[in-house]
Structure formats: C-alpha cells, structure tokens
Amino acid sequence: MRDDPDYVPRRLRVHPSRKFADTLRKQIADGTWAPGTVRRSGELRRRFGTTPHVIRKTVLLLRDEGLVDTRPGGGGLHHPERHHALEMAAAGTQGRHRRRRPQADQ
Incomplete structure (x- = not known):
C-alpha cells in the first residue's frame, strides 16, 4: 500500500460525510x-451509494450548521430563512456554531 503513489494515510483522509455535505x-x-x-x-443513500451511517453524519453536519432541519423518517428540510448560515459556512465558520433554540417566555 505504501508503495502506491496515491496512498493517503488514514488520519489525513477526508470522511465521506464531509464530502457529501460539501x-x-x-x-x-x-x-x-x-x-x-x-x-x-434513503434518496441520499442511493444517490451517493453509501451507508445509512454516512448519510446520518452528513445530515447532522448540515443540521449543526443550520442549513437543514431533521425530522422523523429521515432526510432534511432546507429552510430559506437560513441563508445566513450558508454565508457563515462559506466564510469558513461551519461547524463552529450551533443553532440556538428559542427560549420559553418566563
């Protein structure tokens, strides 16, 4: 393996969920x-030809960036009011912030 010119050490490889999230x-x-x-x-799994685990990690990455909402049954829902999250992701701040939940009135 190490004689292969295309060999990349495991610790330097990009996880497929990050590629699919991109x-x-x-x-x-x-x-x-x-x-x-x-x-x-299921649609994403067939499209990317990967496992449910990888798709779940992909959706969770996007959810943590505020780009999709998850819902029971799988997949995600893109919301137009979240374009600011996409701009932050494009600026290189993805994964560093979490969506805040509205606080209940006291």
Missing part, C-alpha cells in the same frame, strides 16, 4: 436544492 451545501447555495424541498435519507 456537495449538498453547494446545491443549497446554487438553488439546485430548492427551499422547502425534503430530501429523504
């Missing part, structure tokens, strides 16, 4: 994934 992030940015469109995890 692809979906670009689709949200360019409008290919229209606001309000539901993507099911």
